[in-house]
Amino acid sequence: MTFKRLSEYFHILENTTARNQMTEILADLFKEAKSGEIGKIVFLLQGRVAPLYDAVEFGLADKMVIRAIADSLKADGGEVTKAFKGSGDLGITVEKLKGNCKTKKDLSVGEVFEILSQTAKAGGAGSQETKIQLLGKLIVDLDPLSTRYLVRIPVAKLRLGFSDMTILDALSWMRTGSKELRPEIEKAYNVRPDLGFIAETVKNSGEKSFENIEPRVGIPVLMARAERMGSGEEIIEKIGRCAVEPKFDGFRLQGHKKGDKVKLISRNLEDVTAMYPDIVAGIREQVKAKEAILEGEAVAYNPQTGEYLPFQETVQRKRKYNIEAKAKEIPLKLFAFELLYKEGRNLLLSVYEERRKELEKIIEKGEVILVAQEEVVDRAKRLEVIFQDAVSRGLEGVMAKKLDGIYRAGSRDFNWIKYKRSYAGKLNDTVDSVVMGYDFGQGKRTAFGIGDFLIGVYDEKQEKYVSIAKIGTGLTDREWKEIKKRSDRLKTKVKPKNYEVDKIMDCDIWIEPEIVVEIRADEITRSPVHTAGRIMGPSKSGSAVEVKEAGLALRFPRLEKFRDDKKPTDATTLSELWKMLQRQMKK
Numbered sequence: 001m002t003f004k005r006l007s008e009y010f011h012i013l014e015n016t017t018a019r020n021q022m023t024e025i026l027a028d029l030f031k032e033a034k035s036g037e038i039g040k041i042v043f044l045l046q047g048r049v050a051p052l053y054d055a056v057e058f059g060l061a062d063k064m065v066i067r068a069i070a071d072s073l074k075a076d077g078g079e080v081t082k083a084f085k086g087s088g089d090l091g092i093t094v095e096k097l098k099g100n101c102k103t104k105k106d107l108s109v110g111e112v113f114e115i116l117s118q119t120a121k122a123g124g125a126g127s128q129e130t131k132i133q134l135l136g137k138l139i140v141d142l143d144p145l146s147t148r149y150l151v152r153i154p155v156a157k158l159r160l161g162f163s164d165m166t167i168l169d170a171l172s173w174m175r176t177g178s179k180e181l182r183p184e185i186e187k188a189y190n191v192r193p194d195l196g197f198i199a200e201t202v203k204n205s206g207e208k209s210f211e212n213i214e215p216r217v218g219i220p221v222l223m224a225r226a227e228r229m230g231s232g233e234e235i236i237e238k239i240g241r242c243a244v245e246p247k248f249d250g251f252r253l254q255g256h257k258k259g260d261k262v263k264l265i266s267r268n269l270e271d272v273t274a275m276y277p278d279i280v281a282g283i284r285e286q287v288k289a290k291e292a293i294l295e296g297e298a299v300a301y302n303p304q305t306g307e308y309l310p311f312q313e314t315v316q317r318k319r320k321y322n323i324e325a326k327a328k329e330i331p332l333k334l335f336a337f338e339l340l341y342k343e344g345r346n347l348l349l350s351v352y353e354e355r356r357k358e359l360e361k362i363i364e365k366g367e368v369i370l371v372a373q374e375e376v377v378d379r380a381k382r383l384e385v386i387f388q389d390a391v392s393r394g395l396e397g398v399m400a401k402k403l404d405g406i407y408r409a410g411s412r413d414f415n416w417i418k419y420k421r422s423y424a425g426k427l428n429d430t431v432d433s434v435v436m437g438y439d440f441g442q443g444k445r446t447a448f449g450i451g452d453f454l455i456g457v458y459d460e461k462q463e464k465y466v467s468i469a470k471i472g473t474g475l476t477d478r479e480w481k482e483i484k485k486r487s488d489r490l491k492t493k494v495k496p497k498n499y500e501v502d503k504i505m506d507c508d509i510w511i512e513p514e515i516v517v518e519i520r521a522d523e524i525t526r527s528p529v530h531t532a533g534r535i536m537g538p539s540k541s542g543s544a545v546e547v548k549e550a551g552l553a554l555r556f557p558r559l560e561k562f563r564d565d566k567k568p569t570d571a572t573t574l575s576e577l578w579k580m581l582q583r584q585m586k587k
């Protein structure tokens with residue numbers, strides 16, 4: 001397929017908002033693509049040249065792209081900058097400049113992909129010039145519409161408005177003309193979240209199933225998540241005899257070991273190996289397997305007293321500089337609780353008891369890696385005692401695990417149940433929300449330039465962010481400054497396409513969905529001005545649209561912490577919020 005043809009699809013997709021329509025257009029594109037090509041196309045659709053978990057970034061700022069445009073089209077840099085300021089879009093700027101220039105070559109998707117990969121991978125001295133030249137060469141070769149989409153890729157502005165999930169739907173549609181294969185494809189994706197690989201596999205698998213794709217050491221497995229429950233009785237009723245472990249308040253790590261090589265992956269699939277040399281050494285020494293994938297919670301402790309430290313201290317280890325010194329000052333321990341893979345054996349489909357047995361076998365006693373203690377219980381009373389004990393030791397609560405549950409990569413279900421200590425309020429769990437925008441400050445906070453900020457949750461059905469609260473109090477000065485600083489890096493000119501916000505809640509500044517904050521609130525209430533779960537319909541006279549059912553909102557929301565380990569799509573979802581509301585009503 002030529003890149004020109006792909007750009008025609010980009011163009012149609014850019015002008016489509018309905019998700020079902022997008023799915024069908026993508027399915028047509030995937031049908032038209034050859035195998036060997038489709039994997040590259042799905043990356044390009046996301047504005048990337050590698051899977052999301054691979055930290056391949058272009059390292060091209062707007063200014064450099066402006067230079068690539070000016071140099072390659074022999075235009076004046078000042079003029080290009082002026083045109084860019086006017087339209088706010090480098091894509092439109094280059095397309096107009098190219099005007100009716102001839103396309104030099106009909107480059108294929110593969111050729112453009114290759115040059116973009118080289119652009120992203122160029123490093124070291126002189127690499128900026130190399131990047132500018134490579135991009136410039138493509139600008140010269142391609143037709144105007146293609147250049148529009150080409151330059152949006154390295155500056156991360158392609159934004160066609162759909163997620164990986166729509167691509168999975170479209171892959172199913174390509175094969176069957178419906179979404180029937182989506183669950184199966186999604187299962188494969190959860191084990192190997194490499195969309196390129198998945199697209200090629202679905203395209204080429206013929207009648208074969210791709211459900212049992214195996215994990216591979218070095219490639220993250222999407223982490224399993226827990227459902228919530230509020231008493232030992234409920235838990236025993238739901239899953240019967242189960243293993244109960246402490247719920248540690250640190251951060252989750254997935255460790256991949258191959259020989260002496262160890263890689264650490266965070267909850268949002270970031271490669272964090274360099275940040276935690278102590279855990280890397282611990283896995284190297286204590287995990288007695290050539291190949292293994294394990295998971296655990298890393299918690300900091302005081303080396304003098306041996307006491308475990310609260311999350312606020314543990315999180316200080318997440319840093320890019322001064323790593324070794326901090327590792328000595330605040331060492332970590334990893335409480336291992338899962339084994340997903342061992343010596344060529346996929347354990348995802350093995351039951352919990354089996355995985356746990358294997359985990360205990362491969363971890364040698366030592367200082368850094370400890371197997372999380374567990375107790376198998378069948379009585380609610382005993383579960384309550386363990387829970388109370390955990391809480392009295394300052395832990396968050398307990399995790400109950402179904403003995404015959406498999407490891408469901410990327411899913412949240414009752415194979416794991418979290419039972420956290422209740423707080424004073426009615427709502428016994430926090431809500432991970434996405435910051436959508438902010439308003440300028442008034443009064444005392446004029447100095448900060450931020451008076452409040454809007455938060456929302458992810459509505460996975462619509463693939464949109466819907467609002468649940470505006471927060472204007474309760475933050476420390478430092479937190480206000482922090483949220484402003486982070487937000488300003490993500491400013492957008494207009495409200496993002498995937499935000500659904502009532503006019504009344506409009507913000508002075510809109511930002512890209514990226515910052516995830518953990519919010520504690522007294523309860524979930526209903527509000528006509530928030531769009532989470534809100535239903536609109538025609539008014540009685542039929543001449544206007546009005547609120548038929550109020551949305552969900554948070555009462556007295558407070559910022560608990562920044563959740564840098566979560567992607568915005570990992571934030572609390574709308575359906576989880578409904579479940580939390582139901583639980584709250586039962587209390």
Ligand code: ATP
Binds near residue numbers: 250372399
């Ligand atoms: P979630 O991961 O469910 O989206 P979250 O990140 O907000 O939610 P919690 O709701 O606090 O986290 O609970 C799940 C997390 O608890 C796991 O991701 C893991 O980091 C942590 N955890 C602590 N102890 C355990 C344990 N024994 N078994 C599994 N997870 C544990």
